[in-house]
Amino acid sequence: MSTETIDLKTRLITDFHAREAVMNGEASSEFHQKKRAGLARFEQLGFPTIKHEEWKYSNVRDLISVSYDFNAESSIGLAELEDLKVPKQEANILYFVNGRYNPDLSTIISPVEKITISSLAEAYKHDPAKVAAHFNELTKDADDAFTALNTAFTQDGIFIHIPDNQSVEHPIILRFVSDAREKNVGSQPRNIISVGKNSQVKMAEAFRTLGDQRSFTNVVTEIHVAEEANVQYYKVQNESENAYHIGTTQVRMLDRSHFYAGTVTLNGKFTRNNLNIVLDGEHCDAHMYGLYFPDGTQHVDNHTVADHQKPNSESNELYKGILRDKSKGVFNGKIFVRPDAQKTNAFQSCKNIVLSPDASMNTKPQLEIFADDVKCSHGTTTGQIDEEALFYMRSRGISQPEAMSLLMFAFCADVVSQIKIDSVREYLENVITQKLASK
Amino acid sequence: MLSINDLRASIEGKEILKGINLEVKPGEVHAIMGPNGSGKSTLASVLAGREEYEVTGGNVVFEGKEILELAPEERAAEGIFLAFQYPVEIPGVTTINFLKTAVNEIRKYKGEAPLDAAQFLKMVREKAKLVSMNDSLLKRALNEGFSGGEKKRNEIFQMAVLEPKLAILDETDSGLDIDALRIVAEGVNSLRSPERATIVVTHYQRLLDYIVPDYVHVLYKGRIVKSGPKELALELEEKGYDWIKAEVEAVG
Numbered sequence: 080m081s082t083e084t085i086d087l088k089t090r091l092i093t094d095f096h097a098r099e100a101v102m103n104g105e106a107s108s109e110f111h112q113k114k115r116a117g118l119a120r121f122e123q124l125g126f127p128t129i130k131h132e133e134w135k136y137s138n139v140r141d142l143i144s145v146s147y148d149f150n151a152e153s154s155i156g157l158a159e160l161e162d163l164k165v166p167k168q169e170a171n172i173l174y175f176v177n178g179r180y181n182p183d184l185s186t187i188i189s190p191v192e193k194i195t196i197s198s199l200a201e202a203y204k205h206d207p208a209k210v211a212a213h214f215n216e217l218t219k220d221a222d223d224a225f226t227a228l229n230t231a232f233t234q235d236g237i238f239i240h241i242p243d244n245q246s247v248e249h250p251i252i253l254r255f256v257s258d259a260r261e262k263n264v265g266s267q268p269r270n271i272i273s274v275g276k277n278s279q280v281k282m283a284e285a286f287r288t289l290g291d292q293r294s295f296t297n298v299v300t301e302i303h304v305a306e307e308a309n310v311q312y313y314k315v316q317n318e319s320e321n322a323y324h325i326g327t328t329q330v331r332m333l334d335r336s337h338f339y340a341g342t343v344t345l346n347g348k349f350t351r352n353n354l355n356i357v358l359d360g361e362h363c364d365a366h367m368y369g370l371y372f373p374d375g376t377q378h379v380d381n382h383t384v385a386d387h388q389k390p391n392s393e394s395n396e397l398y399k400g401i402l403r404d405k406s407k408g409v410f411n412g413k414i415f416v417r418p419d420a421q422k423t424n425a426f427q428s429c430k431n432i433v434l435s436p437d438a439s440m441n442t443k444p445q446l447e448i449f450a451d452d453v454k455c456s457h458g459t460t461t462g463q464i465d466e467e468a469l470f471y472m473r474s475r476g477i478s479q480p481e482a483m484s485l486l487m488f489a490f491c492a493d494v495v496s497q498i499k500i501d502s503v504r505e506y507l508e509n510v511i512t513q514k515l516a517s518k
Numbered sequence: 519m520l521s522i523n524d525l526r527a528s529i530e531g532k533e534i535l536k537g538i539n540l541e542v543k544p545g546e547v548h549a550i551m552g553p554n555g556s557g558k559s560t561l562a563s564v565l566a567g568r569e570e571y572e573v574t575g576g577n578v579v580f581e582g583k584e585i586l587e588l589a590p591e592e593r594a595a596e597g598i599f600l601a602f603q604y605p606v607e608i609p610g611v612t613t614i615n616f617l618k619t620a621v622n623e624i625r626k627y628k629g630e631a632p633l634d635a636a637q638f639l640k641m642v643r644e645k646a647k648l649v650s651m652n653d654s655l656l657k658r659a660l661n662e663g664f665s666g667g668e669k670k671r672n673e674i675f676q677m678a679v680l681e682p683k684l685a686i687l688d689e690t691d692s693g694l695d696i697d698a699l700r701i702v703a704e705g706v707n708s709l710r711s712p713e714r715a716t717i718v719v720t721h722y723q724r725l726l727d728y729i730v731p732d733y734v735h736v737l738y739k740g741r742i743v744k745s746g747p748k749e750l751a752l753e754l755e756e757k758g759y760d761w762i763k764a765e766v767e768a769v770g
Contacts, residue, residue, distance in 0.1 A: 471606040472616070474566050475676060476594035476624040485619065489610025489659075 087143040088125055092118065094149075095231060109211040110203065117215065117230025124224040133223075136409045136441045137351055137380040142323045147265030147295045149232065151177045153258035157184060159289060160256065170502065171196060171251045177258055178266025178296075179235045189249050194280070195240040196251065199269060202238035210238060213271050217301040217329040223353070225325045229299040233269035236298075239282075243275035243305070250500045251282040255298070257322065260290030270300040274308040281311040283503050286347075288319035298326040302338075306360065309337040311499050317510065318347040320375070327353040334360035334389075341498050344371040344379045345510055355384040358392045358420075369398035370494045372514055373406030373438075380409035385427075387420040396427040399494050401487055401515075402438040409441045414455060416448040423450065427457040432464060432490060484515040519544050519581060519715050520684055526575035527564045533574065534560040536740035542684070545712040549726055549751060550719045552737035553759040558719045559603060561737065562688040565717075566600035567593050580684065594620075595627035599682035601673040603689040608660040613672065616660050617642065617679055624680065645678040649705035667698030674705035685709070686717045691725035703728030723755035736762055 095118050099106055126143050127134040153176045160174070173196065174184035180198030187196050203210040215230050237253055257264050274280055288294045296318075304310050316324060324347050332338050344350050356365045371379040385394035400408045410429045431440045444457035464486055472482035491511055498504040520542040527535040534557045542548055552558050564571050565578065567590035578585050585593050608616070622632040633641070646653060651671055661669050670690055677685055687706065691699055706716065706729050718729055726734075726748065734750040735742045738759070743766050744750065754762075 465606075468606045468608050470568055470590060471602065471608070472620075473590035474594055474600050474602075475616070475620040475680065476591050476627070477616075477620050478591050478623055479589070481619065481623060482591075485611055485616070486608070489608060492610035 085144070085146050087146060088121075090146060091228070091232070092122055108207065110207060110214060113211065113215050114231050114233075117227045120227035121224055121231055124222075124227060126224055133382065133411070136407070137349075137378065139325075139349075142295060142325075142349060145263055145293060147263045147293065149178070149265040149267065151258065151262065151264040153177050155256065155258050155289065160184065170249050170500075173198075173237060173251070173253050175235065175237075175253065175255045175266070175268055177264050178255070178268045180237075189247055189251075193241070193245045194247050195238075197238050199236040199238045199271065200234065210271070213238075213273065213301070213303075214269070215301075217303070217331050217357075218299060218327065221327070221329070223327065225297050226299055226327050229267045229269055229297050229327075232267045233299070234267070236268040236270045237272070239270075239272040241274045241278045241280055243277060245275065245278040247278070247280040250503075251280065252500075252503070253282070253284045255284065255286045255296065257286075257288045257294035257296060257318070258290060259288055259292040259294040259319065259321065261292065263293040263295070265295040265297070267297045268299075270298070272300065273303040274305060274310050276305040277307040278305070279309040281500050283313040283315060283500055285315045285503075286318055286322075286324060288322045291319065291321060293321045293323065294319065295323045296326070298324075300326070300328045302328065302330045304330060304332045304336045304338050306333045307335045308333075311339045311341075313341040313343070313498055313500065313503055314352065315343050315345070315503065315507065316347050316350060317345040320346075320348055322347040323349045325351045327355065330354075330356040330365075332356065332358050332360055332363045332365060335362045336360060337364050339366045339497065339499070340368065341494070342367075342369040342381065343494075343498075343507055344373070345507075345514065346372075347377065347379075349378045351380040351382070353382045353384075355386070356394070357386045357388060358394065359388050361389045361391045363389075363392040365392075365394040366497070367394070367396040367398070368494045368497045370491055371398075371400040371408060372403075372511070373400070373408060374403040375406060376404070377406045378409075379406075380411075382409075382411045382413075384413045384415070385425055386415045386417070387423045387425060388417045389419060390421045390423070392420070393424040394426070397494060398429045399491060400431045400440065401434065401490065402431060402440055403434045405435070405437040407439050407441075410459070411443045411445065412457065413445045413447070414457070416446075416450050416453050416455065418449045421450050421452045423453040423455070425453070425455040429459040430490075431459075431461040432487065433461055434463070480516075484512070487515045488512060521579045522576070523578070524576035525561075525564065525573070525578060527560060527571045527573050529560070529571050534571075534740055535564065537576065538737075538740075538742060540735065540742065542715045542717065544683075544715055545710075546733065547710070547716045547718065547729060547731045549731035549734045549748075550717060550737055551721065551723075551734060551751060551754055553763070554721065556737045557740045558721075558737050559688055562600055562686050562717070562719050565593075565686055566590060566598065591623065592627070594680070594682075595624045597683035599677050599680055599685045601670075601677060601685065601687045601690050603692060605661050605669040605673055607662045607664075609662050611660050612657055613660050614642065614656040617676060620676075621679065642679060646675060648678050648708055649675045650701055651675045666693040667695070667701075670694055670698065670702050671705070674702050678705065678709055681709075683713065684715050684717070686719065688719045689721065690718070691720055691722060699725065700728060723751045726751045738762060738766055
């Protein structure tokens with residue numbers, strides 16, 4: 080791992096121009112113009128410091144102090160992936176290694192009339208106008224340097240289109256693997272998912288790292304949820320002690336649609352998840368569940384936005400964390416209720432167990448309400464294990480460590496039970512059980 | 519079976535138990551009565567190993583073992599059971615899963631193999647029947663949203679499953695209507711045997727109509743000030759505690 084301090088911003092901008100110089104005609108495409116605008120935005124914003132309100136508790140200095148290979152080749156095969164212990168399942172499984180789609184490892188089983196699944200690069204070759212139109216559509220106004228960076232640099236990701244009135248039976252599992260066995264690697268996938276009217280789908284993004292070098296993942300996912308659609312979207316992070324992860328999921332919901340998000344951070348050095356949901360329809364409901372277990376000196380930051388723009392919709396949010404050692408957690412939950420969004424119901428709750436005096440949790444609910452006929456509530460708690468419950472269990476013969484892990488597992492249960500892809504939920508239950516038992 | 523000798527205990531520097539002496543033999547039922555604040559629940563808690571209390575003197579021998587140095591889970595494994603006055607609600611842990619863990623942890627302590635799922639379920643169903651516990655409660659989170667009566671019945675059910683040698687019932691009658699009280703008492707009585715003993719801690723006599731004690735002890739200001747046969751409970755019911763207090767003050 081390189082220890083010299085470098086100027087990552089300058090290096091990235093130089094790289095962009097170098098690549099652009101050899102692009103020939105493609106440089107004038109709509110797609111590339113969007114990327115160029117992304118670069119300009121990034122150049123203007125620069126990497127955030129802790130002086131930035133949205134980054135007050137999450138310092139990226141360490142993340143940007145080294146360089147990463149964003150084009151690293153990987154010889155990874157299924158044999159190595161078996162070690163990653165995600166159970167086999169009846170699902171569409173798509174592998175991305177160092178940010179690039181790997182068709183040899185992937186399996187697509189859902190019929191094409193129900194769903195179009197392809198890599199962003201393939202989709203662009205096939206229909207450049209369509210991909211260019213959707214690309215960065217939802218994130219175009221984002222005031223976030225990492226999203227702009229992704230826009231400028233993304234090379235691949237998933238492009239999913241589900242027509243109207245389709246119920247996609249098999250879930251879609253996107254597995255992003257960083258192969259950091261030999262060097263510091265970076266990847267910036269962009270996922271674009273569009274779910275048609277009255278269609279249903281379940282999907283998960285799972286992030287893993289191989290090897291001990293650094294990995295930096297900067298992922299952006301845009302999800303269009305059309306009228307009456309039902310989307311279950313999960314993000315599972317089980318990365319290495321040297322994994323840096325910044326992710327933004329941007330969702331737009333239309334009338335009478337349903338969206339469920341579950342964000343589970345099992346492991347990783349530094350994690351920042353932005354989940355931004357725009358409820359741009361009436362009678363929608365958005366659900367956000369989150370869970371995180373930092374230990375050592377890990378850092379997990381969840382920023383969420385429920386932006387109510389139309390009347391009669393509901394958002395419901397529950398985030399939970401267990402913090403150990405010298406770890407740090409951050410939760411910032413914004414609820415906007417725009418002037419038109421009368422009869423909005425918005426609920427938010429963040430609950431944490433802090434097991435060590437050196438661990439810390441910063442929570443900040445932020446409600447901005449511009450309509451008068453709304454129901455909003457928020458609450459955060461940060462505490463220790465319930466001693467009375469612990470004694471109760473011990474008085475029945477359950478040893479202290481076993482009682483602790485049962486109680487902690489129970490604490491997580493109402494989030495874990497929301498994960499509706501069975502194999503993902505079972506995987507989480509296993510990993511969480513091991514994690515809780517190991518301390 | 520149980521021998522409490524000059525037991526003293528305090529919480530936050532305040533002495534609550536000021537020298538308790540009590541002998542309990544197998545098969546016996548002892549009632550511990552007394553006015554509020556006399557130290558009844560403290561005694562139950564100290565025997566079960568609640569850590570907020572500091573034992574400042576004396577000892578407790580159970581089946582030949584000093585238990586004050588044992589962790590709560592070790593005491594449970596040795597055969598002591600405390601039915602809580604306020605059973606704790608534990609969301610996310612089902613009653614059945616909780617009990618399975620408890621049973622197998624105790625078996626592990628004794629060097630026995632864990633029960634498999636089928637053996638455990640069979641045993642649990644029998645015990646549930648014994649205390650008229652509805653099967654559906656077993657699958658629900660432990661005590662969560664249970665009525666007062668259901669919580670107390672769940673305590674007795676757990677006791678039936680764990681089969682302790684010594685059961686300590688801490689104000690098990692509080693908050694129960696007469697029907698619930700009778701069901702709970704029937705459960706306790708059905709578990710009585712010549713090998714097992716029970717300590718019933720209660721403020722009121724009415725539970726003792728159903729669980730008839732061999733001995734009644736009056737606890738006042740951290741000491742057992744009077745002991746007698748079951749009729750003592752009736753006398754207390756009739757005359758209240760003032761005459762006991764007066765007697766104690768007179769001896770002073």
